[in-house]
Amino acid sequence: MVLLPLLSFALFVGALIDIILRQEGQVKHLPKLVWILIVILLPLIGSILWFTLGRVYNSTGSGRSVLSMPLVATRMPEPAHTEAPRRNGELTTEEQLAQIDREIEYYERQAHLERLEAEVERKRKSLEP
Known part of the structure; x- marks a missing residue:
């Protein structure tokens, strides 16, 4: 019962940290400030939207995405x-x-x-x- 709110909160915090640490060139569709507001106002949906639509992922030669590496x-x-x-x-x-x-x-x-x-x-x- 407590697991779902904890996962939602972890996703929310992770999305906020990820948005703040990203450079403007690594953010798609909207400015960083707007993404931060979306994630704060709609924590679960905003976080999911951020990780699916707002973030630029690097892809390696093997086709896998590298989540922790900065965009070069x-x-x-x-x-x-x-x-x-x-x-x-x-x-x-x-x-x-x-x-x-x-x-x-x-x-x-x-x-x-x-x-x-x-x-x-x-x-x-x-x-x-």
Whole structure:
């Protein structure tokens, strides 16, 4: 009979500590302060929502989630022609799409320049005696 309230309280305290210790980049959907208020006002439901929706989990190469490790953003090398804004090492979907669009334009321009250079070379060879 006493077990359920103790588990609920432990979940509540664990959620509050987890929210407070997380950086802003490791919190999804709402700001940290709003998550804290949700967990305080709705202890059981708020805690469950926090652990299911609000928290960013790391995944290891084996597909398991690592709960105790802080999120470490890995930087992928970018082509020199793109300058993408970063927030805590992560890009939003819109930023990723914009970066892909810029890369597509860049490579299309490169292909166009190569076609023009090939055409100029052919004309140059046809004009030679």
